[in-house]
Amino acid sequence: xxxxxxxxxxxxxxxxxxxxxxxxxxxxxxxxxxxxxxxxxxxxxxxxxxxxxxxxxxxxxxxxxxxxxxxxxxxxxxxxxxxxxxxxxxxxxxxxxxxxxxxxxxxxxxxxxxxxxxxxxxxxxxxxxxxxxxxxxxxxxxxxxxxxxxxxxxxxxxxxxxxxxxxxxxxxxxxxxxxxxxxxxxxxxxxxxxxxxxxxxxxxxxxxxxxxxxxxxxxxxxxxxxxxxxxxxxxxxxxxxxxxxxxxxxxxxxxxxxxxxxxxxxxxxxxxxxxxxxxxxxxxxxxxxxxxxxxxxxxxxxxxxxxxxxxxxxxxxxxxxxxxxxxxxxxxxxxxxxxxxxxxxxxxxxxxxxxxxxxxxxxxxxxxxxxxxxxxxxxxxxxxxxxxxxxxxxxxxxxxxxxxxxxxxxxxxxxxxxxxxxxxxxxxxxxxxxxxxxxxxxxxxxxxxxxxxxxxxxxxxxxxxxxxxxxxxxxxxxxxxxxxxxxxxxxxxxxxxxxxxxxxxxxxxxxxxxxxxxxxxxxxxxxxxxxxxxxxxxxxxxxxxxxxxxxxxxxxxxxxxxxxxxxxxxxxxxxxxxxxxxxxxxxxxxxxxxxxxxxxxxxxxxxxxxxxxxxxxxxx
Amino acid sequence: xxxxxxxxxxxxxxxxxxxxxxxxxxxxxxxxxxxxxxxxxxxxxxxxxxxxxxxxxxxxxxxxxxxxxxxxxxxxxxxxxxxxxxxxxxxxxxxxxxxxxxxxxxxxxxxxxxxxxxxxxxxxxxxxxxxxxxxxxxxxxxxxxxxxxxxxxxxxxxxxxxxxxxxxxxxxxxxxxxxxxxxxxxxxxxxxxxxxxxxxxxxxxxxxxxxxxxxxxxxxxxxxxxxxxxxxxxxxxxxxxxxxxxxxxxxxxxxxxxxxxxxxxxxxxxxxxxxxxxxxxxxxxxxxxxxxxxxxxxxxxx
Numbered sequence: 001x002x003x004x005x006x007x008x009x010x011x012x013x014x015x016x017x018x019x020x021x022x023x024x025x026x027x028x029x030x031x032x033x034x035x036x037x038x039x040x041x042x043x044x045x046x047x048x049x050x051x052x053x054x055x056x057x058x059x060x061x062x063x064x065x066x067x068x069x070x071x072x073x074x075x076x077x078x079x080x081x082x083x084x085x086x087x088x089x090x091x092x093x094x095x096x097x098x099x100x101x102x103x104x105x106x107x108x109x110x111x112x113x114x115x116x117x118x119x120x121x122x123x124x125x126x127x128x129x130x131x132x133x134x135x136x137x138x139x140x141x142x143x144x145x146x147x148x149x150x151x152x153x154x155x156x157x158x159x160x161x162x163x164x165x166x167x168x169x170x171x172x173x174x175x176x177x178x179x180x181x182x183x184x185x186x187x188x189x190x191x192x193x194x195x196x197x198x199x200x201x202x203x204x205x206x207x208x209x210x211x212x213x214x215x216x217x218x219x220x221x222x223x224x225x226x227x228x229x230x231x232x233x234x235x236x237x238x239x240x241x242x243x244x245x246x247x248x249x250x251x252x253x254x255x256x257x258x259x260x261x262x263x264x265x266x267x268x269x270x271x272x273x274x275x276x277x278x279x280x281x282x283x284x285x286x287x288x289x290x291x292x293x294x295x296x297x298x299x300x301x302x303x304x305x306x307x308x309x310x311x312x313x314x315x316x317x318x319x320x321x322x323x324x325x326x327x328x329x330x331x332x333x334x335x336x337x338x339x340x341x342x343x344x345x346x347x348x349x350x351x352x353x354x355x356x357x358x359x360x361x362x363x364x365x366x367x368x369x370x371x372x373x374x375x376x377x378x379x380x381x382x383x384x385x386x387x388x389x390x391x392x393x394x395x396x397x398x399x400x401x402x403x404x405x406x407x408x409x410x411x412x413x414x415x416x417x418x419x420x421x422x423x424x425x426x427x428x429x430x431x432x433x434x435x436x437x438x439x440x441x442x443x444x445x446x447x448x449x450x451x452x453x454x455x456x457x458x459x460x461x462x463x464x465x466x467x468x469x470x471x472x473x474x475x476x477x478x479x480x481x482x483x484x485x486x487x488x489x490x491x492x493x494x495x496x497x498x499x500x501x502x503x504x505x506x507x508x509x510x511x512x513x514x515x516x517x518x519x520x521x522x523x524x525x526x527x528x529x530x531x532x533x534x535x536x537x538x539x540x541x542x543x544x545x546x547x548x549x550x551x552x553x554x555x556x557x558x559x560x561x562x563x564x565x566x567x568x569x570x571x572x573x574x575x576x577x578x579x580x581x582x583x584x585x586x587x588x589x590x591x592x593x594x595x596x597x598x599x600x601x602x603x604x605x606x607x608x609x610x611x612x613x614x615x616x617x618x619x620x
Numbered sequence: 621x622x623x624x625x626x627x628x629x630x631x632x633x634x635x636x637x638x639x640x641x642x643x644x645x646x647x648x649x650x651x652x653x654x655x656x657x658x659x660x661x662x663x664x665x666x667x668x669x670x671x672x673x674x675x676x677x678x679x680x681x682x683x684x685x686x687x688x689x690x691x692x693x694x695x696x697x698x699x700x701x702x703x704x705x706x707x708x709x710x711x712x713x714x715x716x717x718x719x720x721x722x723x724x725x726x727x728x729x730x731x732x733x734x735x736x737x738x739x740x741x742x743x744x745x746x747x748x749x750x751x752x753x754x755x756x757x758x759x760x761x762x763x764x765x766x767x768x769x770x771x772x773x774x775x776x777x778x779x780x781x782x783x784x785x786x787x788x789x790x791x792x793x794x795x796x797x798x799x800x801x802x803x804x805x806x807x808x809x810x811x812x813x814x815x816x817x818x819x820x821x822x823x824x825x826x827x828x829x830x831x832x833x834x835x836x837x838x839x840x841x842x843x844x845x846x847x848x849x850x851x852x853x854x855x856x857x858x859x860x861x862x863x864x865x866x867x868x869x870x871x872x873x874x875x876x877x878x879x880x881x882x883x884x885x886x887x888x889x890x891x892x893x894x895x896x897x898x899x900x901x902x903x904x905x906x907x908x909x910x911x912x913x914x915x916x917x918x919x920x921x922x
Contacts, residue, residue, distance in 0.1 A: 335817045336817060337813055337816065337817055356816060356817065356819065359819070361819050364817065364818060364819040365819075367817075368817075369813075369814065369817050371810040371813070371814065373810065376809050376810045376811065377810040377811055377814060378811055379811040379829055379832070379833070380833065381832030381833050382832070390815075390818075390828075391818060394818060394819070394820070395818075440814070444818070
């Protein structure tokens with residue numbers, strides 16, 4: 001009877017459009033002993049957030065808790081009235097949501113919001129609450145804990161905000177904390193800091209927590225036990241160790257398999273062995289950005305700075321970088337949606353006009369763009385047949401029967417049944433939509449497809465299937481891809497060559513295998529080391545962030561290294577004075593750094609990972 | 621020839637690929653109109669028929685004073701009573717429907733169509749056209765609609781085409797504003813960008829990609845605008861500048877009989893009911909038109 005949380009036979013139903021109820025969570029039972037962290041893991045739609053909310057006695061609009069019992073300590077949540085439930089929420093049970101930015105009010109200082117819960121429940125005085133908040137800020141490793149509370153939403157970074165939200169939850173010393181995908185929206189380099197902070201407070205305070213996530217590797221760092229969910233049902237419950245090493249359930253195994261990157265031998269012919277042909281796409285000295293242009297024709301906010309790259313026919317070039325690094329802008333420039341400020345884009349030997357209107361229809365046909373979010377990339381007013389039919393008609397002049405036939409072929413290519421053609425997108429699942437999104441690009445019969453984070457919004461299992469499909473299409477149709485992603489394992493799995501962008505600069509480029517071995521650009525190194533590994537204890541092995549070597553004030557004039565402010569191996573008097581140049585390594589990589597090839601080879605472990613195997617999964 | 625796929629993809633195909641037949645419940649919903657929409661359609665059709673055939677079936681002439689007393693209550697001879705001059709209300713409504721349905725509906729339709737078209741055009745065109753169109757229509761918004769109508773009538777004399785044009789012009793800027801703001805937002809959507817990257821022209825983007833996604837709010841706006849036009853026209857009639865007596869639209873029927881309200885005379889209630897049913901009918905039809913993307917709960921298709 002020392003379980004803090006006991007959930008038995010929980011059933012949550014949702015009212016559908018037609019008025020009847022369907023169960024979205026069925027017969028879910030689990031318990032959490034005091035001081036343990038339990039993870040709820042599953043794909044979207046598996047009911048993990050619904051269960052997490054039920055632990056606060058809450059069901060979303062249109063849903064209700066239909067059956068089962070939820071006990072926290074001695075309290076039976078289902079017997080409480082709404083008044084008692086709101087007393088419970090925020091004081092004994094606290095919730096940390098995925099999007100901290102949407103959870104804070106931009107018009108109030110952060111401190112007011114952090115301590116609001118404690119004041120509402122009348123648990124302490126304002127002064128005491130503020131003092132306690134500063135304590136929590138300190139233990140969450142927030143910078144300047146004494147004053148950060150006086151700032152506003154827009155003055156702190158995403159990772160800091162997520163930690164502030166944790167502080168908001170912890171201020172009342174809740175007996176149970178629910179973390180709902182708290183790091184999913186963050187970049188890996190930020191995620192690791194937040195995870196570390198969470199882990200620290202969990203350990204220090206002996207917290208009981210429920211951690212909701214779709215990411216097994218993250219869960220492996222945080223949880224003691226894991227509940228695997230699928231379609232509202234529990235598939236497997238076990239210790240983290242058991243789930244990771246010996247998953248019993250078939251579904252868990254699928255989930256594990258999808259999370260481990262599989263190298264897709266992308267092209268049938270070996271690109272590297274081929275005689276050097278003129279590249280399909282060659283970009284040189286590309287400058288692009290938004291806003292007014294100054295007297296040199298450079299936009300005020302420069303997003304891409306001096307980018308050069310080439311894509312061979314049938315090859316895949318990966319573009320990695322964190323949010324704001326200019327990845328999507330690069331795709332927009334190539335597609336002609338944004339005119340570059342300067343630089344040349346050669347497609348199949350001929351220069352592409354900067355603006356769409358000046359390009360020929362043939363040029364437009366040969367480059368297609370596929371956006372990340374199929375929800376917004378497919379017109380909700382059109383049927384699938386119409387979405388696929390338009391490029392067929394527009395580029396190939398296909399009509400009526402011929403078009404219908406081709407649509408059926410395309411659907412077959414992306415492995416969708418032909419009877420889906422008369423449906424609208426709102427009736428399709430995320431994976432199906434992304435397949436339609438790809439099929440539309442294929443309809444043009446392009447040479448190059450620009451893929452902007454095509455798998456990022458999808459669940460791992462679905463994403464793996466899409467990647468398989470892309471690799472297959474490339475083999476059969478000799479397509480080239482520009483594959484944009486923030487996820488290094490996805491890029492490694494599908495790309496022949498990779499470039500790494502940081503703040504609009506190309507800091508590194510090379511073959512995919514080169515990405516997993518030294519020498520690496522310090523940023524790439526940090527990026528790779530920050531990807532959580534799917535084993536327990538990885539987070540503990542990752543040491544504290546190395547303190548950055550001090551540097552003097554930046555010299556004015558030359559464009560310095562963009563990574564200077566975060567670089568753990570920066571050199572005073574060099575990095576802050578001169579712009580770096582590309583170092584070409586014997587393996588054919590280009591690295592934009594002041595350090596020599598030889599130096600970079602020994603600059604490993606930016607996070608101080610003990611025994612971190614750098615190239616383990618790419619040893620083949 | 622289908623190359624082998626990795627096991628994860630194979631497994632994926634089942635939930636992904638298998639498409640369940642559309643269940644009957646959803647099919648019924650996808651029918652052109654729902655129950656309330658059908659009611660609305662009946663009401664609108666009824667009023668359209670009255671507008672067309674009203675004068676033919678009216679028992680009395682529009683200006684004929686046939687009753688002995690004003691504000692007579694309902695009787696076999698005068699099913700809807702008599703008005704403040706002793707004219708047959710039923711006949712006057714039958715005649716008046718023509719003005720309200722014809723004039724107000726046409727003016728609202730004109731205002732909404734022109735406003736939507738201009739707003740769309742401004743949104744997909746360059747900044748200059750957008751600026752010019754927006755400022756011009758802003759200028760038009762500044763003129764109070766009643767004053768504008770007064771000036772128009774004073775300058776050109778009252779006639780049905782002029783009233784139609786005046787009403788349409790007064791309510792065009794509002795429709796334009798709404799349409800433009802909707803279109804500007806939709807213009808940023810990725811499917812529009814895909815169409816642009818495909819090389820589609822402005823007209824295709826405006827009419828095929830954007831318009832279907834904003835038609836529903838524009839129709840709702842049209843329903844509202846229709847009511848406003850009825851009010852404007854009856855206001856003008858009250859000032860003696862609208863539909864000229866003895867003819868009267870439904871709005872003016874309410875106005876001219878307003879003194880009968882204290883007695884509960886059907887002469888004032890019936891035309892008001894007529895306007896109400898027409899407006900509600902139009903709005904019911906609009907609200908149930910297909911094309912609104914219904915939210916489908918997450919699990920519905922899995």
